[in-house]
Amino acid sequence: MSQQNWSGNIRFRARAIESPADLDQLRRIVTDNERVRALGSRHSFNDIADTDGVLIDLTRLNAPFEIDVKSRSAWVPAAARYAEIASAVEDHGLALRNMGSLPHISIGGAIATGTHGSGDGNRILGASVTGLEIVRADGRFEVLESEDPRFAGSVVGLGALGITTRVRLDLVPSFDVRQDIFLNAPWDEVLAGFDAVMGSGYRVSLFIADWGTDVVDQVWIKSVVGTTNAEAVLPAGVTAERATRQIGPIASGPTDSVTPQLGEPGRWLDRLPHFRRDAPPSNAGDELQSEFFVAREDAPAALAVLRTLAASISPVLLVSEVRSIAADDLWLSGAYGRDTIALHFTWRNDPDGVAALLPTIETALAPFDARPHWGKLSATGGGASVDRYPRGGDFRALVAAEDPAGRFTNEYLRRVLGS
Incomplete structure (x- = not known):
């Protein structure tokens, strides 16, 4: 399995890449290793996904699609590419409100980095998310709903809060x-x-x-x-x-x-x-x-x-x-x-x-x-201090609460969190 990003400008330093097949395997990988990071479709151009520990590839994880036509919503695997998600919901007469320029990227990585489509009336891709399934640093599995006060700080989470396994999306009729x-x-x-x-x-x-x-x-x-x-x-x-x-x-x-x-x-x-x-x-x-x-x-x-x-x-x-x-x-x-x-x-x-x-x-x-953009190149190599954002301090506190030992941290997060 490739240990570099899409464009080849980043070589991952991970000592191993693990591909869990089920939730129990994933939880063990998280708790058995001092440092872990989720690996998406490798379309970031900086070191946001890098780690000197273990990278976790979720493409083999048993995380099924669940599409509810009545409520116009769907649980989808975090590792699924937008092309795959789009085809699945279109088969039920439904649609995503928006997509990025590339349908080849995974939804987990896209929302974690604040990736967007465009349009005066369209928000970023993560704004269609209404639920997250996450494995936390202590191996705990949690379903985070949009009503939770932590939710708005967790969608664009930079991989700092856990390993997202599935995402629930708000959908619209096909058009x-x-x-x-x-x-x-x-x-x-x-x-x-x-x-x-x-x-x-x-x-x-x-x-x-x-x-x-x-x-x-x-x-x-x-x-x-x-x-x-x-x-x-x-x-x-x-x-x-x-x-x-x-x-x-x-x-x-x-x-x-x-x-x-x-x-x-x-x-x-x-x-x-x-x-x-x-x-x-x-x-x-x-x-x-x-x-x-x-x-x-x-x-x-x-x-x-x-x-x-x-x-x-x-x-x-x-x-x-x-x-x-x-x-x-x-x-x-x-x-x-x-x-x-x-x-x-x-x-x-x-x-x-x-x-x-x-x-x-x-x-x-x-x-x-x-x-x-969190997933692209900047003067610092990638990202910016969270203090550039009005709720940046709240995000830093959320990271400290959910991952006090820094299991998900890496050089990128140390730069943007300032620790």
């Missing part, structure tokens, strides 16, 4: 989506009508290949078929040409892995992600990623600042993506307490070049209280 792409939208027009642009579909993404040009290279609009905003048009005052062929976020790259575009309606699970469930994702791992979250009202100014850094960014950039996220109450969510714009960077696989650039970007974004 159809179309996807339309617009090219070369002038920056001045996009910034002048920024809120209208970002609200022109169920999900909207801006893709920037070069921050130094006068245009946003691509605007992706995903619209729910049959709703009032299903026309898939840019707002008045924004001039751009509608794409007439399939195109990927990296315009010069292959298009066989992207989900169908050109306004062709399809089920939600085949349109909400950028990449197909049955094809290798994105740049096939030959990349690095960073992402920063700023308040919605600060986004135009933050984007303008990034444009001044184009000469420094361009040598290591593959593509950037700008998305909107609705506010939530999850303690360590990048969108905690504020409607948010996510500023994403897919970098060339150049660790030294990216590491040299990130302090410059973070200094430029500091006036906007930019929060780094």
Whole structure:
């Protein structure tokens, strides 16, 4: 089994990787080892999953799906990929409210790191979670319900509170989506009508290949078929040409892995992600990623600042993506307490070049209280102090209460918790 992450920039130091088949085996692995960490789909770009102890792979764990059509909810394995979950709930006429760009990631790792989809009315992926099944540091098995005061601090839990085995999700009726792409939208027009642009579909993404040009290279609009905003048009005052062929976020790259575009309606699970469930994702791992979250009202100014850094960014950039996220109450969510714009960077696989650039970007974004994505690269290597978040102190206290001996701790957590 591979002991590196998806892009190969992190080699795990674990002395063993264990794959329990049942809950009793999992509990023994946890209590028999001084240090343990859960291993997801390895899509984090920093050392959040690393440990010098034992990594636990949950893909063999007996953690069944339980889908309740009447209540529109489902218990799903934490190790399940979003593609698998989406297919299972679609078979019952149900849907996830949102998905990330990649359907290949596991739900346990996605929610623990605050991973998100996008859309003015859509919160991060973890906001659809209503229950967690967790093995604690002492081997105790606990079902944590959304009414529990610890719950909002446990969904985006950074792997610090236990090994999550199953997740309960709130679902909606299945729906159809179309996807339309617009090219070369002038920056001045996009910034002048920024809120209208970002609200022109169920999900909207801006893709920037070069921050130094006068245009946003691509605007992706995903619209729910049959709703009032299903026309898939840019707002008045924004001039751009509608794409007439399939195109990927990296315009010069292959298009066989992207989900169908050109306004062709399809089920939600085949349109909400950028990449197909049955094809290798994105740049096939030959990349690095960073992402920063700023308040919605600060986004135009933050984007303008990034444009001044184009000469420094361009040598290591593959593509950037700008998305909107609705506010939530999850303690360590990048969108905690504020409607948010996510500023994403897919970098060339150049660790030294990216590491040299990130302090410059973070200094430029500091006036906007930019929060780094927990699972991606930042100036510190990954993550940020929990004190950057209003409930960060409460999270630190929660970790101390649930794992007083530090069984789930690692270098990453020592950085972000400050101990």
